[in-house]
Amino acid sequence: MEATVPLSDKHPTGGAKQRLVRFARLAPAAVLASAAMLLTNGSLPAAAQVRVPADVTAPTVTTLPGRADDERLALDTLDEVVRGDFAAVSARFDETLRHQASPEALAQAWKDYQVQYGPYRSHGDPRQVTSVHGSVVNVPLHMEKGTGEFRVTFNEGGHLIGLYFLRTGIPVP
DSSP states (O other), X not given: OOEXXXXXXXXTTSOEEEEEEEEESSSOHHHHHHHHHHHHHSOOOXXXXXXXXXXOOOOOOOOOOOOTXXXXXXXXXXXXXXXXXXXXXXXXXXXXXXXXXXXXXXXXXXXXXXXXXXXXXXXXXXXXXEETTEEEEEEEEEEXXXXXXXXXXXXXXXXXXXXXXXXXXXOOO
């Protein structure tokens, strides 16, 4: 499964345009696009809100266990992002994600994130949770203009299958 994340970008004429950047196959595109809409303006348009009939039951899902060193790997990956070593970050991607997100696309996404939140200042302690998609690690970010969140998802082999720069509070799918 693959998803695209819309990131706002300044148009040369001064207006805003939307640019799609492919990042991960972590969640269905509708969920990820909704999270990205929240990232850019803090609200969801009515068209993006989904109502589920009361008689629909949730399927049984199995979560994948986290690995002991995923928090350390998440911090190592964040350090590489902050240093601008996007080739090292992309070397951590699984094969599918490596073909979807180039080091250049990752560098541009980080640059766009810093335009919105300001330059990176520091980070908090990582928090690992398990998901049906893999081991998810959230790292709070302290940026010049406020707080955000760095999120990575690892598969059972320790490769990155998702990497996100988010506003604080986006739930783990």
